[in-house]
Amino acid sequence: MMSKKSICHGRCNGFEWSNVPKAPRSLRRSSHKRSSDGSKLCAFELLAAVADKLLQESESSTSSISQEPKEQAAFPIVKQEELEVKGNDVKSEIVDHGSSAESKSNLARKLDPPLKESLESDNDSGLEHVSEVTIVKNVENNVKLEGDAPRQGGLRDVNLVNHVLGITDDDENSFRCDCRGARMRAFRSRSHGGYRRVRKMLTYRYRKVTLMKDYELTNPTKLGQIEAASKRRKLFHQSGKENKTDKVKISIKSIKVPELYIEMPENASIASLKRTVMEAVRTFLGGKLHVGMSLEGKKVKDNNRTLKQIGISMNRDLDTLGFTLEPSLPYDTSRQPSSCTASPIVGVGSSNGLLNEEIVPLETEVLTEEKVAASNALVPAVPINYKQINKAEVTQCRRIRRPFSVMEVEALVEAVETLGTGRWRQVKLRAFDGADHRTYVDLKDKWKTLVHTASISPQQRRGEPMPQDLLDRVLAAHRCWSIHQVKPRKHQTAPLGILGGSSVEFVGI
DNA sequence: ATTAGGG
DNA sequence: CCCTAAT
Numbered sequence: 192m193m194s195k196k197s198i199c200h201g202r203c204n205g206f207e208w209s210n211v212p213k214a215p216r217s218l219r220r221s222s223h224k225r226s227s228d229g230s231k232l233c234a235f236e237l238l239a240a241v242a243d244k245l246l247q248e249s250e251s252s253t254s255s256i257s258q259e260p261k262e263q264a265a266f267p268i269v270k271q272e273e274l275e276v277k278g279n280d281v282k283s284e285i286v287d288h289g290s291s292a293e294s295k296s297n298l299a300r301k302l303d304p305p306l307k308e309s310l311e312s313d314n315d316s317g318l319e320h321v322s323e324v325t326i327v328k329n330v331e332n333n334v335k336l337e338g339d340a341p342r343q344g345g346l347r348d349v350n351l352v353n354h355v356l357g358i359t360d361d362d363e364n365s366f367r368c369d370c371r372g373a374r375m376r377a378f379r380s381r382s383h384g385g386y387r388r389v390r391k392m393l394t395y396r397y398r399k400v401t402l403m404k405d406y407e408l409t410n411p412t413k414l415g416q417i418e419a420a421s422k423r424r425k426l427f428h429q430s431g432k433e434n435k436t437d438k439v440k441i442s443i444k445s446i447k448v449p450e451l452y453i454e455m456p457e458n459a460s461i462a463s464l465k466r467t468v469m470e471a472v473r474t475f476l477g478g479k480l481h482v483g484m485s486l487e488g489k490k491v492k493d494n495n496r497t498l499k500q501i502g503i504s505m506n507r508d509l510d511t512l513g514f515t516l517e518p519s520l521p522y523d524t525s526r527q528p529s530s531c532t533a534s535p536i537v538g539v540g541s542s543n544g545l546l547n548e549e550i551v552p553l554e555t556e557v558l559t560e561e562k563v564a565a566s567n568a569l570v571p572a573v574p575i576n577y578k579q580i581n582k583a584e585v586t587q588c589r590r591i592r593r594p595f596s597v598m599e600v601e602a603l604v605e606a607v608e609t610l611g612t613g614r615w616r617q618v619k620l621r622a623f624d625g626a627d628h629r630t631y632v633d634l635k636d637k638w639k640t641l642v643h644t645a646s647i648s649p650q651q652r653r654g655e656p657m658p659q660d661l662l663d664r665v666l667a668a669h670r671c672w673s674i675h676q677v678k679p680r681k682h683q684t685a686p687l688g689i690l691g692g693s694s695v696e697f698v699g700i
Numbered sequence: 701a702t703t704a705g706g707g
Numbered sequence: 708c709c710c711t712a713a714t
Binding site: 632639 | 702703704705
Binding site: 589590592593632633636 | 708709
């Protein structure tokens with residue numbers, strides 16, 4: 192592996208590696224930890240998603256209450272005119288579950304920076320403002336979003352949030368957790384303490400989080416369904432006996448989410464940490480979620496009961512009422528060997544067969560300053576393939592694809608010209624030490640593809656165009672080292688004269 | 701832990 | 708990139 196004991200510490204060939212994001216690999220592991228109460232959550236939340244899920248949960252309960260099973264649609268029963276969104280200043284907080292001491296810690300300060308950073312670069316996202324939103328739910332299951340910046344549309348699909356986050360639909364590169372070669376993964380995961388300098392695991396301890404943002408909801412199709420459902424329910428209520436008008440307002444100031452565990456090397460840059468957090472958030476949002484509910488510390492699992500039945504009335508103090516974000520789908524741990532940790536699951540809601548509507552993210556990459564700045568670096572900043580994140584079950588098994596940049600290829604070629612094609616470990620140390628996301632195996636693989644790329648016509652090549660001269664060097668080095676077999680000489684260098692003046696010291700072949 | 705190749 | 712056999 193690429194041990195840290197290498198020669199160039201964090202910097203090689205004039206390039207700074209310390210800021211290299213090492214997110215992907217880290218996600219391949221996750222914790223087996225589970226909350227004691229059985230509900231396992233894994234992730235974070237953004238208000239929008241929160242609201243959306245709440246609405247859905249609302250619908251879930253609603254259906255039951257109204258005794259219209261068939262109405263267990265995927266959409267919340269909400270009247271458009273009843274939705275309002277007011278915007279305030281950025282405000283969010285994160286609180287350890289059950290801990291009032293830290294209940295004031297501000298998540299905004301911890302997580303908003305990276306979020307804002309990303310969001311601010313996309314003013315058209317409609318999510319430039321993060322504000323507080325209070326969701327009020329009355330006994331009729333109408334949901335109201337109160338805020339002071341009512342938008343014209345009123346309701347907009349929460350997908351906007353995903354859009355802004357850059358979460359996109361899955362594609363052939365989707366993260367999969369087939370855990371093939373679990374043994375190898377376990378090996379890679381556990382060995383090389385320094386190898387995986389950034390490991391992210393999602394644990395299932397909850398945290399209260401209030402991430403509120405001023406978002407707008409709009410989705411004609413969905414609205415239509417929502418309204419229709421609302422009307423049906425209303426009719427039912429009017430004809431029914433229990434047509435009380437008592438309403439209870441529920442102000443959700445925070446919502447619990449799983450704890451997000453991130454491990455970073457001390458010398459990691461703040462930027463990389465932010466990106467890591469951002470990625471974790473995206474991963475969470477990319478999964479299917481639902482809302483769990485608790486009252487006085489006890490889980491409220493029966494979606495068929497009414498608010499009144501469980502003690503939620505207008506006269507009651509609802510301080511003990513809490514909501515949590517939980518993954519919606521049960522996780523098949525049987526298929527998740529050691530390294531591919533299992534993810535949480537199940538909670539309230541999923542038992543009745545109700546699955547939350549899948550979040551369908553739009554494809555949008557958020558360019559941050561860092562990203563732009565990194566575009567010229569040897570190692571691009573978190574070339575996250577957002578398309579993959581969507582179906583990422585909370586657990587990342589396969590590394591995110593990170594195409595080699597021209598600069599990286601240059602470094603690789605240079606190293607191979609000097610060291611040959613049989614000492615990838617040395618190549619790694621020489622040109623990619625510090626770039627933990629590039630293993631010597633990766634470099635070997637890359638060289639293989641480079642040789643192939645250089646052998647085919649430019650028209651057949653894909654991806655970022657590689658300078659022909661670089662490819663020429665690849666072929667030259669390839670030929671050279673094919674002839675001059677690499678010897679296990681410790682300080683062996685490129686054969687003199689064969690690779691041009693790049694050789695440093697010739698120690699024979 | 702590395703190397704070398706196939707998938 | 709992943710997975711493995713062989714070192």
